[in-house]
Amino acid sequence: MATEIKLPALAPSMTEGNVARWAKKEGEAVTAGEIIAEIETDKAIVELESPAAGVLGRIVVPAGTNGVKVDTVIGWIVQAGEAVPDASAPAAAPARTAAAPASAAAPSPARAAGERIFASPLARRLSEQAGISLEGLRGSGPHGRIVRVDIEAAVQSARTTAPAAGIGAAAPVAGSGGYTDIPHSNTRRVIAQRLTEAKQQVPHFYLTIDCRIDRLLALRAEANAAQSEVKLSVNDFIVRAVALALKRVPAANASWGESAIRQWHDLDISVAVATPSGLITPVVRSADRKTVGAISEEVKALAARAREGRLKPQEYQGGGFTISNLGMHGIRDFAAIINPPQACILAVGAGEQRPVVVDGALAVATVMTCTLSVDHRVVDGAVGAEFLAAFKQLIEQPVALLV
Numbered sequence: 001m002a003t004e005i006k007l008p009a010l011a012p013s014m015t016e017g018n019v020a021r022w023a024k025k026e027g028e029a030v031t032a033g034e035i036i037a038e039i040e041t042d043k044a045i046v047e048l049e050s051p052a053a054g055v056l057g058r059i060v061v062p063a064g065t066n067g068v069k070v071d072t073v074i075g076w077i078v079q080a081g082e083a084v085p086d087a088s089a090p091a092a093a094p095a096r097t098a099a100a101p102a103s104a105a106a107p108s109p110a111r112a113a114g115e116r117i118f119a120s121p122l123a124r125r126l127s128e129q130a131g132i133s134l135e136g137l138r139g140s141g142p143h144g145r146i147v148r149v150d151i152e153a154a155v156q157s158a159r160t161t162a163p164a165a166g167i168g169a170a171a172p173v174a175g176s177g178g179y180t181d182i183p184h185s186n187t188r189r190v191i192a193q194r195l196t197e198a199k200q201q202v203p204h205f206y207l208t209i210d211c212r213i214d215r216l217l218a219l220r221a222e223a224n225a226a227q228s229e230v231k232l233s234v235n236d237f238i239v240r241a242v243a244l245a246l247k248r249v250p251a252a253n254a255s256w257g258e259s260a261i262r263q264w265h266d267l268d269i270s271v272a273v274a275t276p277s278g279l280i281t282p283v284v285r286s287a288d289r290k291t292v293g294a295i296s297e298e299v300k301a302l303a304a305r306a307r308e309g310r311l312k313p314q315e316y317q318g319g320g321f322t323i324s325n326l327g328m329h330g331i332r333d334f335a336a337i338i339n340p341p342q343a344c345i346l347a348v349g350a351g352e353q354r355p356v357v358v359d360g361a362l363a364v365a366t367v368m369t370c371t372l373s374v375d376h377r378v379v380d381g382a383v384g385a386e387f388l389a390a391f392k393q394l395i396e397q398p399v400a401l402l403v
Helices: 121-130 148-158 187-202 214-226 233-250 293-309 381-396 398-402
Strands: 003-006 016-022 037-042 045-049 053-061 067-068 073-078 204-212 255-256 261-263 269-271 273-275 278-280 321-325 344-357 361-377
Touching: 016 121, 016 187, 037 073, 037 121, 121 148, 187 278, 204 381, 214 233, 214 361, 214 381, 214 398, 233 269, 233 293, 233 321, 233 344, 233 381, 233 398, 269 293, 273 293, 344 381, 361 381, 381 398
Parallel strands: 269 321, 321 344
Antiparallel strands: 003 073, 016 037, 016 067, 037 045, 053 073, 204 361, 255 261, 273 278, 344 361
16 A cells, blocks of 8 residues: 655644655665655754655655645655556645756766765755755765865855846846845744744843853863863853753743743753754753763764754754853854743853952953843843852852762
């Protein structure tokens, strides 16, 4: 009996996705649970498992198709000798397919027509966002595999001094330079929609505090010198400090609901990570019960998978509080936009030497400015201030973070 391959809802809010790649060709045998395709959601590229054993009888929605609605039939698994369902079955819902620009490079003579293209998942994602066809690229990776630098080179070569017609935007004035239109990824569209809604609908207010981090820096240097397995970052200490501060002030670990404020029992901390397609916030679960070293290893692994588009839904859904750290970029202070349904996000700036007054005398200390953005429906000013006071104490007396 033929089995439908449907586009699954990989997140509660997911309504559509992109078919990034088919791992099998029509006519190839598959086993139940085998990876047959890659689906791009607004957060990551997720591997799709075959729902049954048999043969991939028909691919209804080809690779590179965007905007496929959840529950759309994208292919069929059939048994040996079984007729393939009609291609006109209602499963094939209309979808948008990104077209490659005419300026893309000509197909490589080293690759025959129809030959399988080997490319990293990140390269496939970037090529789709830029409208660059993989068919026309030579890979510089192992065995000719197309990697990120190949896509970036193709984007650069595709730029022209004359703007493309029919884009739909206002034409540039005469004498202006050329430009490149980078198509919106699913991630970028969702980020734009949710942050716009957050800024418009969530009543933000902001609390800022300065933390002296000289003791923390000394403790970090001592810990890193004592072992070589895990190199701790300042951000690793910040994640644990936020978790322990929330444990002391549980009213700040909450979110807004239409009928009640939901106060979370677990201390799951989201950490903002910049990726080629936009910001994503993988979650460190139960950060209060993990050592700084364990947090460091977990954040590094999550960030690497986020940049490759390989996070699983459970790795970026459900955090209760977000940390956004731009200190490594030299940003002194900033205010971040809340990520609903969370009620708080902590914006962390760079640690820099500043003049301070200690016991009535002028001194120099390394100071880090942190700004808490707060949803006033959930967290009042006094609660936000209490949280920041607890956070500051932990940062300035960092031995408590190792207990």
